[in-house]
Amino acid sequence: MRSVSDWRRWRTWRTVSWAIVVATVGQLFVATFFSSQFEQFDGKAFGSRLIAYPLMMLLVPAVWAYVRQRRGGTEPLPWLGIALIMLPFLIDVTGNTLNLYDTVDWWDDVNHFANWLLLCAGIGVLLLRSSIRPPWALGLLVFGLGAALAIGWELAEWYTFIRHGTELDTAYTDTLGDEALGSLGAAAAGVLVWWIGGNERRDAAQTS
Secondary structure (H helix, E strand, C coil), X not given: CCCHHHHHHHHHHHHHHHXXXXXXXXXXXXXXXXXXXXXXXXXXXXXXXXXXXXXXXXXXXXXXXXXXXXXXXXXXXXXXXXXXXXXXXXXXXXXXXXXXXXXXXXXXXXXXXXXXXHHHHHHHHHHCCCCCCCHHHHHHHHHHHHHHHHHHHHHHHXXXXXXXXXXXHHHHHXXXXXXXXXXXXXXXXHHHHHHHHHHHHHHHHHHX
């Protein structure tokens, strides 16, 4: 039996998640259809992002809801984890809207580390519900998934706009740096999930 505070917390994170989706899609719409008025959007494949970002953001809640329905469950979706997974997309789009990638030297580096930390922390929150044990194995899994996603993301960036864009000359160094920073963010999230999982296991042992 879930407490009233638990239900309120789930509703709050659900609202936050949908607010993230609306804010992201709104900015993508402007970047796609009014790009001629904002030079920071030029050559960054926002038409593709308008399709890809919402699909990727909604993939986790859609799959989770489908599996829950198939199993006949009634548990609310893990909206905290979902919000953490969605947030990097909003940060990325907002960074472009505010032209931070072109005007702030350190923005891209911090963005890759922080976004992968958030993304992998969200994945970790979802995986904490699984039976994966011990906690260090769960943390290592989060790190591995995050590193693989960092590589996949850079490959997608190269294919969609770097190979025919103006950044090709510096793409090699930039890609290696982004993959390293993304992996570091994933490692930090893995350590965090390891620590949380260890605490939950100790708490469960003490109450048993």
